[in-house]
Structures are given as C-alpha cells and as structure tokens.
Amino acid sequence: MVALSSVDIVGAGPAGLYAAILMREAMPGCRVRVWERNPPHATFGFGVVFSDQALDFLRADDPETHDLVTPRMERWRNMTLVHRGETVTIDGIGFAAIGRLELLDILQRRARAAGAEITYDCPVEDGQGLKGDLVIGADGLNSVVRAGEEAAFSPVWGQFENHFAWFGTERAFDTLTQTFLRTDKGTLNAHHYRYAPGRSTFIVECDPATFDAYGFAALDEAASARLCADIFAGALGGAPLLTNRSLWRRFPRLWCENWVSGNRVLLGDAAHTAHFSIGSGTRLAMEDAIALVKALCAHDALAASLAAFQAARQPVAKKIVDAANSSAAWYDGFAERMVRAPLDFAFDYITRSGRVDMGRLRRLSPDFMRRYEAAREGPQ
Numbered sequence: 001m002v003a004l005s006s007v008d009i010v011g012a013g014p015a016g017l018y019a020a021i022l023m024r025e026a027m028p029g030c031r032v033r034v035w036e037r038n039p040p041h042a043t044f045g046f047g048v049v050f051s052d053q054a055l056d057f058l059r060a061d062d063p064e065t066h067d068l069v070t071p072r073m074e075r076w077r078n079m080t081l082v083h084r085g086e087t088v089t090i091d092g093i094g095f096a097a098i099g100r101l102e103l104l105d106i107l108q109r110r111a112r113a114a115g116a117e118i119t120y121d122c123p124v125e126d127g128q129g130l131k132g133d134l135v136i137g138a139d140g141l142n143s144v145v146r147a148g149e150e151a152a153f154s155p156v157w158g159q160f161e162n163h164f165a166w167f168g169t170e171r172a173f174d175t176l177t178q179t180f181l182r183t184d185k186g187t188l189n190a191h192h193y194r195y196a197p198g199r200s201t202f203i204v205e206c207d208p209a210t211f212d213a214y215g216f217a218a219l220d221e222a223a224s225a226r227l228c229a230d231i232f233a234g235a236l237g238g239a240p241l242l243t244n245r246s247l248w249r250r251f252p253r254l255w256c257e258n259w260v261s262g263n264r265v266l267l268g269d270a271a272h273t274a275h276f277s278i279g280s281g282t283r284l285a286m287e288d289a290i291a292l293v294k295a296l297c298a299h300d301a302l303a304a305s306l307a308a309f310q311a312a313r314q315p316v317a318k319k320i321v322d323a324a325n326s327s328a329a330w331y332d333g334f335a336e337r338m339v340r341a342p343l344d345f346a347f348d349y350i351t352r353s354g355r356v357d358m359g360r361l362r363r364l365s366p367d368f369m370r371r372y373e374a375a376r377e378g379p380q
C-alpha cells in the first residue's frame, strides 16, 4: 500500500465523496480533506438513474453504501417510449433512480463518519496551492485541477448538437419514459422518470432548429419551464415543471488522454463525460474512485499506483463513454428517425448504443421483440 499522510480532494460530488470514504477506510492514518465550492445541500439537477447492472458494482464492492442507497431508490423493470401518441413498452430495460441530493447526503454522512474532513463554501481557485501527498481532481467538468495542468492531462473536447434543459416535476411516472413530439415548430424529446414518490426528473431536448423556432435562448429559466410544460402538457398531465439551475445547454464531450500528472489524478466528469441518456456518469465517477483506491492499496510507490490506476481504468471507462457517445449521437438525429413507425422507432432506439445484439435483445425484452418481429413479418 502507498504510504500517504494527507490527501486533498477537490469537489464533493459523487467522485470526490466516494473517493474520500474509500480512502479513509483503506488508510485510516491518512488525513483526507475535501474542498467543495457550494454549500452542503446545494446541487444542480434533480434525480439520476442507474441501470440495473450499474448497481452491481456497489453491491460487490461496497455493500454498506449499497444498502444505504438502494432502499431510497425508485425502481422499474420496463421502460416506455411514446411516439406519434402511441405508447410502446420495452420490457426488461430496468432502471433505478435516486435524487442527486439524496445520494450526496448519504455519501456526505458516510464520508464524515469515516473521518474525512469536508469544507463547504470553499472554492479552490488554483489546484496548485494544494499540498497533499496526493491531490484528487473530482471537481467536475470545469475542473481547476485539470486546468492547472492542461497540457499534461490532454483533454479532448467536443459538443453534441442538441440543446437540453434539466427540469423536475411533482408528477410521478410509472417507468422511465421517452416522449417524442412533433410540433409545428419542430421536434422535441423528454426523458422523464420518477426518482422519489412525488418527484420526477424531466429533461427536455431538441435540435438547434427547434431551439431557435421556440426562441428558448431569449427565455429565462421560469419562462422556459412554462413553455416546456405547455409543450409536454399531455405527458405531464398539466403539471408544472420545476427548475434548479435548469439552463439550456449542449452536452459536452470530454475525454482526457491522461488522468494522472505527478501527484495529481482526475476522477469522474473532470476526466470524462458520459451523456445522460445511458445513465452512467455517476456510476463511472464512483467506479473511478474504487479503481483508484484499489491501485493505491496494491502498490507501494505513488507513481506506480497511479500509472496502474490509469492503465486499468481507462479502457473500462472508454467502453462506457463510447456507448454514451453513440447514444448521444442517436439523439442528435432523432428528428429524422421519427419518420419511422413507433415499433421500428423503438427498436432503433434500444439498439442505438451499438452494444445490443438480436439474441441478447430477445432474451432481455422478449415481449417487445415478439411484437416487433411479428410486425415486421406482417403486411408492410
């Protein structure tokens, strides 16, 4: 195990808090400090989803956190897609969801109980000022730790075309639902699912032409929420949309060629992004922390352990990031794909990441596949 006397972690999101818990558990003699710019109960967004498989990593690696998190989750076995007003159920695509704030609360309590020192309301202006034996950049997309050594970390940036805004609503949906709409101003999609008994995430997404036609750029958060609630009144049953830093954005594509520079290491969104449509960013962030602490325990020298972390973790994360990028690219083109009939469109949707073969799909979603294949064989 690497002998560390102090670790500085920038960012108390899922990556930073989870790294703090695991570091303290593995190395009780090491001082672990977490620096967070926001107050303890502030966060962006609403709920986050995990795919069924995404929870397996917690069950295997950390049953204690798994047992704290899973009873607070909303779960469902099927997902629903709505196109041309028709509802298609895709069985076997299970997800579980939790409020982002609730997840962070659980991790905060676990980190404090493990002896980590968390300082809120404390933005780190310059990662170079941190003097821990190890400095962990878990400070998300606009990481200051990464910015301090841009050339060493070699970030590669891109951006998806669609615009999206992350809203919430008090309406509870039965399953994770994808509602696609064609209006006289263009096409839109909403990803919506409940993450607590009376709360759901409602992410609205549209292409640039639709974004311009609705004039979203000129609207403030509240006006955008009203307009989107109006457009999706059918799906929402007339319920309003709630805001929490629900600004229109385009999803960034980031991949750092290196996650390690000297005694600095990047985790989670600071190192890579994964489009929200496959529900993996939080899981990736937490799995990065697991891999880092495993590597620190398996080697005596810091440099060797960080190199081992990067070598082991990058290929695994890359597969998921590639799948997320394929999924995001599908969303960028959903308007053209909407010429398809609902079942064809749903099939196109579930095979969008390029990772699902027909045999697997028949096992995973037997009812949907029976309907889809019967429709293809029937009169066209």
Ligand SMILES: Cc1cc2nc3c(=O)[nH]c(=O)nc-3n(C[C@H](O)[C@H](O)[C@H](O)COP(=O)(O)OP(=O)(O)OC[C@H]3O[C@@H](n4cnc5c(N)ncnc54)[C@H](O)[C@@H]3O)c2cc1C
Pocket: 010, 011, 012, 013, 014, 015, 016, 035, 036, 037, 038, 045, 047, 048, 049, 050, 122, 123, 124, 125, 138, 139, 140, 141, 142, 143, 144, 165, 166, 203, 267, 268, 269, 270, 274, 276, 279, 280, 281, 282, 283, 285
């Ligand atoms: C619309 C949308 C929907 C999403 N849905 C899902 C989903 O359903 N499932 C899922 O798994 N993922 C989802 N994600 C992705 C997920 O939110 C991120 O991948 C995840 O939060 C990454 O965790 P992180 O700890 O690396 O970064 P973050 O969660 O961004 O945490 C970084 C922390 O660092 C702090 N920080 C930043 N700079 C500084 C500084 N200079 N000093 C001190 N503190 C700083 C920030 O305040 C923040 O608390 C979604 C993302 C978006 C945009």
